[in-house]
Amino acid sequence: MDNFLALTNLIIPASLLALFPLLGFFVTALFGKYLKHAAGWIASGMILISFSISLYLFMNLPGEAALNFNLFDWIKWGSVNLSFGILIDHLSLIMLLVVTGIGFLIHIYSIGYMHHDEGFTRFFSYLNLFIFFMLVLVMANSYLVMFIGWEGVGLCSYLLIGFWFKNDAFNDAAKKAFIMNRIGDLGFLMGMFLMLFHFGGLDYTTVNAAAQALPLGNTLIVSITLFLFIGAMGKSAQLPLYTWLPDAMAGPTPVSALIHAATMVTAGIYMIARSNILYAMAPFTMEVVMWVGVATSIFAAIIGMKQNDIKKVLAYSTVSQLGLMFAALGMGAFESGMFHVVTHAFFKALLFLGAGSVIHAMGGAQDIRQMGGLAKYIKITWFTFLIATLAISGIFPFAGFFSKDEILAVAFASHKEVWILLSISSMITAFYMFRLFFLTFNTSFRGTEEQKHHLHESPITMTLPLSILAVFAAIAGFWGMPAVFGQTHFFAAYLAPVFEGSKQYLGEAHEASHATEWMLMGIATVAALFSIAVAYALYISKKWLPEADEETTGFAKWVANKFYIDEFYDKVIVKPLLVVSDIFFVLIDKLIIDLIVMATAWIVGFTGRTIRLAQTGNTGLYIFAMVIGMMVLMFFQLVY
Amino acid sequence: MMNSQLIFFMLAALSILSALFVVFSKNPIYSVLWLIVCFFSIAGHYIMLNAQFLAIVHIIVYTGAIMVLMLFTVMLLNLNKESEPHKSVMYKGAAVLTGGMLMLVLLAAMRSTQLGTYVAPGRAETGFVQNVGLKLFTDFLLPFEMTSVLFIAAMIGAVVLAKKEVH
Amino acid sequence: MNTVVEQANPQNWYLLLSTILFSIGVMGVLMRRNALIILMCVELMLNSVNLLLVSFSAYAGNTDGQVFVFFIMVVAAAEVAVGLALLVSIYRNIGTTDIDVLSKLKW
Numbered sequence: 001m002d003n004f005l006a007l008t009n010l011i012i013p014a015s016l017l018a019l020f021p022l023l024g025f026f027v028t029a030l031f032g033k034y035l036k037h038a039a040g041w042i043a044s045g046m047i048l049i050s051f052s053i054s055l056y057l058f059m060n061l062p063g064e065a066a067l068n069f070n071l072f073d074w075i076k077w078g079s080v081n082l083s084f085g086i087l088i089d090h091l092s093l094i095m096l097l098v099v100t101g102i103g104f105l106i107h108i109y110s111i112g113y114m115h116h117d118e119g120f121t122r123f124f125s126y127l128n129l130f131i132f133f134m135l136v137l138v139m140a141n142s143y144l145v146m147f148i149g150w151e152g153v154g155l156c157s158y159l160l161i162g163f164w165f166k167n168d169a170f171n172d173a174a175k176k177a178f179i180m181n182r183i184g185d186l187g188f189l190m191g192m193f194l195m196l197f198h199f200g201g202l203d204y205t206t207v208n209a210a211a212q213a214l215p216l217g218n219t220l221i222v223s224i225t226l227f228l229f230i231g232a233m234g235k236s237a238q239l240p241l242y243t244w245l246p247d248a249m250a251g252p253t254p255v256s257a258l259i260h261a262a263t264m265v266t267a268g269i270y271m272i273a274r275s276n277i278l279y280a281m282a283p284f285t286m287e288v289v290m291w292v293g294v295a296t297s298i299f300a301a302i303i304g305m306k307q308n309d310i311k312k313v314l315a316y317s318t319v320s321q322l323g324l325m326f327a328a329l330g331m332g333a334f335e336s337g338m339f340h341v342v343t344h345a346f347f348k349a350l351l352f353l354g355a356g357s358v359i360h361a362m363g364g365a366q367d368i369r370q371m372g373g374l375a376k377y378i379k380i381t382w383f384t385f386l387i388a389t390l391a392i393s394g395i396f397p398f399a400g401f402f403s404k405d406e407i408l409a410v411a412f413a414s415h416k417e418v419w420i421l422l423s424i425s426s427m428i429t430a431f432y433m434f435r436l437f438f439l440t441f442n443t444s445f446r447g448t449e450e451q452k453h454h455l456h457e458s459p460i461t462m463t464l465p466l467s468i469l470a471v472f473a474a475i476a477g478f479w480g481m482p483a484v485f486g487q488t489h490f491f492a493a494y495l496a497p498v499f500e501g502s503k504q505y506l507g508e509a510h511e512a513s514h515a516t517e518w519m520l521m522g523i524a525t526v527a528a529l530f531s532i533a534v535a536y537a538l539y540i541s542k543k544w545l546p547e548a549d550e551e552t553t554g555f556a557k558w559v560a561n562k563f564y565i566d567e568f569y570d571k572v573i574v575k576p577l578l579v580v581s582d583i584f585f586v587l588i589d590k591l592i593i594d595l596i597v598m599a600t601a602w603i604v605g606f607t608g609r610t611i612r613l614a615q616t617g618n619t620g621l622y623i624f625a626m627v628i629g630m631m632v633l634m635f636f637q638l639v640y
Numbered sequence: 641m642m643n644s645q646l647i648f649f650m651l652a653a654l655s656i657l658s659a660l661f662v663v664f665s666k667n668p669i670y671s672v673l674w675l676i677v678c679f680f681s682i683a684g685h686y687i688m689l690n691a692q693f694l695a696i697v698h699i700i701v702y703t704g705a706i707m708v709l710m711l712f713t714v715m716l717l718n719l720n721k722e723s724e725p726h727k728s729v730m731y732k733g734a735a736v737l738t739g740g741m742l743m744l745v746l747l748a749a750m751r752s753t754q755l756g757t758y759v760a761p762g763r764a765e766t767g768f769v770q771n772v773g774l775k776l777f778t779d780f781l782l783p784f785e786m787t788s789v790l791f792i793a794a795m796i797g798a799v800v801l802a803k804k805e806v807h
Numbered sequence: 808m809n810t811v812v813e814q815a816n817p818q819n820w821y822l823l824l825s826t827i828l829f830s831i832g833v834m835g836v837l838m839r840r841n842a843l844i845i846l847m848c849v850e851l852m853l854n855s856v857n858l859l860l861v862s863f864s865a866y867a868g869n870t871d872g873q874v875f876v877f878f879i880m881v882v883a884a885a886e887v888a889v890g891l892a893l894l895v896s897i898y899r900n901i902g903t904t905d906i907d908v909l910s911k912l913k914w
Contacts, residue, residue: 617910620731623836627738634745638752648816652824659828659851663835668843675847682854685821689865694873698857701880706850706887713843713891717898732838739834746826750819766870775870776877787881794885801892804899 006062011069014088017053017096018135020046024128032121037111043124044107047131051100058093064497066090068141068205075144082202087141091498094338095138095270098345102262103131105465109353110254112461113360123163123252130156134263138270142203143192146271150188150235153264154181160259161251173247180244184234191227194220208277208501216281216505225278225285229292232268238326239296242319243566249311253356256311261318261352262345269325269341273334273499280332280502290330294421297323299563301428305435306560308546309366310355313436317392318348320429324407327422332506333410334499335492339480340407342491343399346476347391350469354385357458357466358440362451368439369546370451375441377455380463382441384470389437391473393430393528396521402477409482409520423527430531438539439546446545482517648688655681668719669711676707691767821862828855842897842904846890853883 024046028039035042061067066089075082088096107127114123130153137149154177162174196202198220199210211221232238237245248260259265272279272289279286297320304316321344328337359366361378375382391398394405404426411419445452457463480491538544558564658678665671679702686695776784828851835848857876864872898904 619906619909620837620840624734624738627742627833627837631738631742631745634749638745638748645816648820652820655824656827656831659831662844662847662851663831663838668841671844671847675851678851679854682858685824685858686861688816689821689861691861691865691873691876694861694876697877697880701884702850702854706884709887709891710843710847713894716895717843717904719841719843719904735834735837738837739830742833743826743830746830747823750822750826766865766868767873771870772873772877775874779871780874780878783878787878790881790885794888798888798892801889802895 003062003065006060007065007067010057010060010067010088013053013056014067014069014086014139015071017050017057018132018139020049020053021128021132021135025125025132028121028128029125032125035121037115037120039121039124040107040111040114043128044104044111046128047100047104047107050131050135051097051104054093054096054100057088058097061088061090061093064090066497070141080196080200082142082144084145085141085203086139087204088139089498090494091270091273091338092138094342094495095266096135098342099131099134099138099263102345102349102469103127103134103258105468106254106258106262106349106353109257109356109462109465110252112459113254113356114252115459117252119163123160126156126159126163127255127258130160130259130264134267137267141205142201143195143207144202146274147185147188147192150231150267150271151185153259153267154178154185154235157181157248157259157264160255161248163251163255167250170250173244173250177244177248180241181234184231184241187227187230187234189231191224191231194224194227204274207275211278211281212501214281217283218281221278222282222284225275225282226288228271228275228278229285229289232271232326233292234268235271236265236268236322236326237296237319238268238292238323239299240565242296242300243562243569245319246312246315246562249309249315253311253352253359256315257349257352257356260315261348265318265322266325266341266345269322269329269337272326272329273338276334276499276502277505279329280505286330286332288330290327290415290418293323293326293328293330294418294425295323296320297327297425298421298428299323301425301432303559303562304432305428306546306556307432308368308560310358310368310371310436310440311352311366313368313432314348314351314355317351317429317433320425321348321392324404324422324425327418328407328410331410331414331418332502333407334502335489335495336403336406336410338495339491340403342479343391343403343473343476346469347388347398347400347473350384350388350466350473351392353462353466353469354381354388357381357462358385360458360462361455362447363454365447365451368436370447371440371445372443372447373441373445374455378457380457380466384466385437385441387470388473389433391477392433393532394426394524395528396525397474397477399473399476401525402480402482405521405524406480406482408524409517412516412520423524426524427527427531430528431535434532434535435539438535442540443543482521644688647684651681651684651688654678655685668714672707672710672714675710676703679703679707686767689767693767693769693772818862818866821858825855825859825862828852828858840905840907842894842906842909843891845906846887846894850883850887853879 024043028035028043032039057067066087068085068087068089070083070085072084073081074084107124110123110127114120117123133149133152133156135149137146137153140146140149158174158178161177162171164170192202195207199207201207201210214221234241245260245265249256251260279289300316300319300323304313304320307313307316321340325337325340325344328334328340357378358371358374358381361374361381362371365371387398391400394401408419408422408426411422445455480489482489561567655678658674658681661674662671662678665674679698683695683698683703686692686698832848832852832855835851836845839845839848857879860872860876860879864870864876894904897909901908
């Protein structure tokens, strides 16, 4: 009963939570002209309020309870009732804290980063709108409401990638992101249709209950989960739908940090974690998820080795890390996947914001071949970037070490081959991250004299978020200490009630012995250190520089050009589609549809031209017509 | 024939004839004057129907105000027999025919209507100032007040429309 | 004064009279080209309706009908004021009140 009371008290804050960013969106969008730079602070304030409410919910949610309530009935027909509701449980709370917390820091950062941009207020209204939709996505209690947020964040992503819409290439990148996501969304929709048709509802409780009545590995559940996974592939940039994410770096850097690294792209992982019971009941899908994740992880990491744009490197690293998370989900380690989502959000946001600070110092240049030796000019950025790089490389005791190690441990216990592949991917990650780091911050400056004069540390609004994120990137791992350190795994324990339902289908988790765990950690650390040493030897001792684009040859050229995947898609999908649409355009559109439309228009026009002759403008005739009309009406009234 | 019937027929004949003269007079001034006669005869009908107050108001408003205004306008625009436009005989015939047909239809409608039969004869005081005023200031107070707004609007509109444009 | 006046004439007569007056009004509207006369014929039609209302009011012994007549008079007065203003304005601009000349409202 106490629980019930405590939960009812939380309904109002939970309902208001998402409304503040929406309010901020309207205020900054409508009154941005008058607010000028105050818009940035208003927008940030709204997110801060949401963050405070999330914290309040986090503190006050009693025990293992979940707050699940419907705000209103949305679509109702027959026995189907799709309502608009909110679900606050431990999983969504974690995501809420990450989204609003990191969102707030990135808002603050943007005040400094976007200060001179003419679209300052527009930027903040988009950001607030994004946070709103992300909160809707996270707090939804049904797939339908989640889909609203899912589409909404896609829209905001589109708007923000094409933020500088005067540049055609950026617009193309935005369109690409939107279309790629649309392919995934179709999968999501198909999954929803299947659920609605067979389960008669879309809220998680209904779906889970209906699914659990079916046998394990049922075809229906497998197809539903596969369709949902297609949606996740689109949103979370997995093979083969990942190509939009690197291009999405066209947007302003805070956007890359918030949307394309920390929050939106993890929506796919969140969705699968949310549907953990469905996925646990479909072992085939789990295999698919795992292998797609592993393949993406390695593939993107390899491409990342040869990228020279500071943001592109981070983008491929994001794709790679997302692959790692999917691999974890695919092995049934939902907690580990979510744990990596959180730590990754910290250090990847930090990396992007650091990159933004570097770009800011460089006056807009993004090519690492023109950087170098920046450490002494931008100290805070250098230091925080170092922490983030260590974290992503998996060096003890930074956040990435614990979450990555956990995934590797799970892989070692269940799929040895996956463990090997993921370890290689991690090694590559450590290598290219330090390659990036060394090329940017060490040796001597390679840019122009003008740029050298321009070099300066960013304002406090940018460095403060960097520092705060750096603290979290350093310590966030301690929430999930492996058993060997003798601590409770706080994170897994916290999430346990959410994933309780799926445990029975997954079979016993392989509990690795302490010795094995020590060994795994040792291997991972040694591998990472080895990669760092190689990067150090190549780029500092030997002072290697990535060659200019034209000089790249052989396999390296393939890698530098991202294995020509974009070109491949262009040849195999886009070109034939264009040809087919040309045919349809000429045959169906021009010949048939246009004929019908034009004929209709012509008939209407002809009738009009003919009948308008009756409109002589003679008032007397009009009165006659009126009286006769009255008479006829009355006559019929009398007769019938 | 009773007195009241006699009076009715005389008044009715007067109304119909004057109305016809309104329509068929060539000179607009005659039309206006015949319309005044017609309105007087209608006022007579009102008195016959025990609507004494209304009859007086009718004379004041229609004959005193509206028709004088009409007359003024006719004179202001200098309309007379010569300037009066004429329509062809066919047009007039069509108008008479249509009017007649409308009357037929209306009469047919009237015939098929079931009129209420009033058992008690109407009382004389129905049309007294007291009764009309009571109704007007209790049940119909809001519409009554709204009419003042309507009048203001009409007044302003008339002034704006008729005012000479200042160049 | 509390006399009961015998309504000697059948109500049908009044209905008939109103119908005839109304039709004459309509006829006038159709026949004449002078906008002023048309306005007068409209007044005639309004009055025939007034007569009808008063007759019903008298026969039913209910004052409501007469109150309605008041409102109709108000509207008629407003209409005449605006109508005549329009007419004067049109005459000033075009030099005629012939409705056949006012045929700008055409395709």
